[in-house]
Amino acid sequence: MRNLWTLIVRYQLVLTFIILQGLTLGWFVSSHGYPRGKWVRASLDMQGTWNGYVSQMTQLTDLADQNRQLLLENAQLKSQLVRFIGKQNPLTLDHTINGLIIPAEVIRSTVFLSSNFLILNKGTRDGVMKGQGILHGPYAVGRVIETTETHALVIPLIHTEMEWSARLGSQGPVGRLIWNGKDPQLATLSDVPKSFTVRAGDTIFTSGFQGIFPSEIPYGLVTANPSVIDGEFQNFEVQLGAPFQQLRYVHVVETGNRETVNDLMDESQSLFQ
Amino acid sequence: MVAFIPYIRLVIAWLLHVFCFQYLVLGNGWYFPAFHLYGLLLLPIALSPSVVLLISALVGFTLDLTTMGGGLYTSSALMMGLSIPAVNRLFAPREGYEVNDIGTLNSLGFQWFTSRTILLLFIHHVWMFSLEAGRWGLVLEGWGKALTSALFGWGLFLAAQWLTQSNKRSR
Known part of the structure; x- marks a missing residue:
């Protein structure tokens, strides 16, 4: 018992650090990206x-x-x-x-x-x-x-922890709009079937599925950069309309x-x- | 009264960060003006490491509460608080520190101030930007920001030292 106490006293700095850092990281992980409460x-x-x-x-x-x-x-x-x-x-x-x-x-x-x-x-x-x-x-x-x-x-x-339900054009397929954490005006629309033809300047709308936005509110426009094929799907770069x-x-x-x-x-x- | 100066400076630096510097967005976020750390760097060298750690935690925690950091600043300040005594030992003058030494430019010289400030700011910023990145793909960019922000912070603190210190040099 005495040895344990000696050990605690000797490493009090590191132990205090570990305890405080543990509590802080717990707070950070629980609130990062979605601060509430x-x-x-x-x-x-x-x-x-x-x-x-x-x-x-x-x-x-x-x-x-x-x-x-x-x-x-x-x-x-x-x-x-x-x-x-x-x-x-x-x-x-x-x-x-x-x-x-x-x-x-x-x-x-x-x-x-x-x-x-x-x-x-x-x-x-x-x-x-x-x-x-x-x-x-x-x-x-x-x-x-x-x-x-x-x-x-x-x-x-423009938040890396969030995904937004988006529709390609007003009648097209629904995909996920994701921000990659770099340019505040560029996002990616992913999970669009490969069979759909997409042109630069096509509008990306809200789908209305998440209950946040009504449907057909524009997110932005497809840029001229070529799409990236990912299996049966394709991903596009989207120029966001709101000037963040x-x-x-x-x-x-x-x-x-x-x-x-x-x-x-x-x-x-x-x-x- | 003189003994309280580092603590008064700590509070003033924190207030300046919360009310002014946090609103500065420079170089698309590549130059983060972490002015709340200025007071931490200028605490007395002879202060107990545990006290430095607790003061760092307090500075970070109060900043998190007022700027919605969610633990980011506390965690990074703790990392810096733990490193301060080690870095002080690393850059200790041959004859050792004097009891009343503080980490100012006048007290320990330009070279000491520069090396220590850049290293400690870099440790703080690497931790902070890595945590903030949240994903591996952004970590490398975060380290780049840590380096540029550490150099920027050094420049900022140097300017603050020149503006607020007298020309007398204690060593």
Whole structure:
């Protein structure tokens, strides 16, 4: 017993390091790529206000202010259109947005990490909820994963841990859109059957299967780079439409069928367990 | 009062990082300004290794909480905290350190400051960028970022030293 105590005292530094590093790595692994929970909400609250100030400081020109007003007005008009005039999304034709479009400002964003994130200046008080999709103009941007009363944390398309359900053209096959962690404007569409002919400039749309975005929201366009054959499938490079390095104003959208999709997916998963 | 200066500097460097430097995106993420480490590097040399480790953990942990690092900064700061005493021994002057030595440019000279800062920043950044990469395909690029960021950090800390230190040299 005494020898053990002597050993602990002698190696106290290394032992302390191992214990602390073990706890920290546990925290890191559980939160990397998908930060959720109390500490994220606390962090959003702590940083949110300051991020808002920093964001305002960078917005010095009148042009930016006018642009903001126009975009907010535009989003409000779109929202009214969806609610009162035919329940159609004015962005494209066949979307089923559940009458909810919330304009928001990106007050903090990262682009050059492998697990990037965005912070929006809107939260539950404004109707933003976990699981909702984010659009920039007509383009898909990401998904809300955590909210506080006043802020929301978003995982963008440029995140190496995420896969996004995508459709080639409006009638084509469905594949997975993945970001490889390098260029913030380039992603890869994989799992498209080899038999399909794909041309540069073809649009890649959301499939609507994940319940995050309505269907037929564009992710971006196929680039001129040749496809890579992988067995019976082919992979394409996609130029993402949302300008992730300059994101400022976005819209939060609710598909309306998110809960239904999640319930059905949970049910189908439980069948196979 | 003088004894508290390194700890006051630690807090100021941390605050500067949280409120200013974390928003800087330089060279497409290849130059990470880890200014919160400035105070850690300038702790008294004679400080117990266990205390250095605990202070490093605290600096990383509070940074993780305020910037949504999720353990990334704590883990990397711990790695650096463990390395500080070893690196200090590696670069110890022939006659050894004096009791009141701190890791500043004025206290131990340009060569010592440069070698120690670059090595410790590199250790911190290699760990941090490797963890952050999350997949093998991105690790090599992460090491490249670690090297460029370590050199950038050294330049930044050197500038901070020149701006804040008097010209008196203790050795």
